[in-house]
Amino acid sequence: MGIGGLGCVVSEILVRLGVGKLVIADNGIVEESNLGRQSLYYVEDLDKKKTEVAKNKLEKMTGCTSIEEYFFDVRSKETKKIIHSVNGIADCLDNYESRFALENYLYDNQFLVHGGVERDFGQITTIVKNKTLKLSDIYYNIKIYNETIAVSPISVFAIGSLMAQEVMNNIIGTPMLINKLFIVELSDFSFTTLELK
Amino acid sequence: MITINFFTLLRLEMGINGIEIHLNEPMKVGDVLMKSEKILKKPFLYSLLDGGSLLDRTIILLNGRNIRHINSLNTLVKNGDRIDIFPPGGGG
Numbered sequence: 001m002g003i004g005g006l007g008c009v010v011s012e013i014l015v016r017l018g019v020g021k022l023v024i025a026d027n028g029i030v031e032e033s034n035l036g037r038q039s040l041y042y043v044e045d046l047d048k049k050k051t052e053v054a055k056n057k058l059e060k061m062t063g064c065t066s067i068e069e070y071f072f073d074v075r076s077k078e079t080k081k082i083i084h085s086v087n088g089i090a091d092c093l094d095n096y097e098s099r100f101a102l103e104n105y106l107y108d109n110q111f112l113v114h115g116g117v118e119r120d121f122g123q124i125t126t127i128v129k130n131k132t133l134k135l136s137d138i139y140y141n142i143k144i145y146n147e148t149i150a151v152s153p154i155s156v157f158a159i160g161s162l163m164a165q166e167v168m169n170n171i172i173g174t175p176m177l178i179n180k181l182f183i184v185e186l187s188d189f190s191f192t193t194l195e196l197k
Numbered sequence: 198m199i200t201i202n203f204f205t206l207l208r209l210e211m212g213i214n215g216i217e218i219h220l221n222e223p224m225k226v227g228d229v230l231m232k233s234e235k236i237l238k239k240p241f242l243y244s245l246l247d248g249g250s251l252l253d254r255t256i257i258l259l260n261g262r263n264i265r266h267i268n269s270l271n272t273l274v275k276n277g278d279r280i281d282i283f284p285p286g287g288g289g
Contacts, residue, residue, distance in 0.1 A: 004288075005288070005289060006289045007289065092289045093289045094287070095287065096287065115289070116285050116286035116289065117289065118285075118286035118287055118288050119206070119286075121204070121205045121286055137263065138256075138263060139263075139285060140263050140265045140266060141253065141265055142253060142254060142256065149286075149288035151286075151288045183205070183283065185205065187208070190214075192202075192204065194258060194261060194281055196258070196261045196262075197261040197262040
């Protein structure tokens with residue numbers, strides 16, 4: 001969910017890993033400011049729907065992954081229908097309001113790998129309904145107003161790659177970040193895993 | 198000793214990973230943070246608090262639990278506890 005910086009990296013890796021079906025959803029249009037960190041978009045894609053551009057690029061990568069694309073706001077009710085057709089979700093969204101709405105649509109045993117990124121740091125965790133804390137517990141009452149968030153392309157690629165690893169961990173049944181928050185700080189090359197309660 | 202760990206923006210701002218403090222008796226989180234600021238001689242509470250309340254973006258975990266689920270800045274901490282402070286990355 002969300003095919004911006006993190007979404008581009010996660011989806012590309014999953015396609016190259018040979019995932020059979022990938023569903024992508026976003027309501028964004030490719031803008032010039034995206035080109036510095038959103039790896040599926042080029043100058044020729046400006047003003048086009050991100051989901052359409054991403055689908056075209058991802059389909060041509062290996063020819064082995066079926067891509068479904070949906071152009072809508074993740075907070076809409078359509079999300080609920082769509083996520084019931086998938087095993088798991090990568091939260092590549094860019095705001096907490098949408099993230100909290102998304103996790104409320106999870107069904108039992110469906111995993112959601114959450115990633116957030118900013119400047120040169122970010123964090124990842126796995127959410128499973130009735131098995132882990134919810135994002136809205138971990139980030140209780142958090143509000144980030146409509147501010148532009150500075151994001152380094154390096155952190156997008158690093159966090160996106162690690163998110164893809166956790167998606168694979170979940171797919172094979174060995175998630176590493178259940179009730180754990182993995183914090184990546186590129187400023188001092190440190191990885192920290194916090195136990196959540 | 199209690200361990201206070203700084204992450205993300207706070208770590209960048211402070212230039213250190215955290216601080217360890219010995220408490221003679223249990224103390225409120227808010228008071229521990231003020232004590233830390235005095236020891237470190239570098240202001241950082243302005244980026245976490247607004248008029249004695251947590252800013253909307255501040256996440257403080259006490260032994261892995263968000264203090265907003267306990268008693269916020271009035272939550273008591275004791276030696277052996279761990280406090281993790283960070284604003285999380287919000288972008289995607």
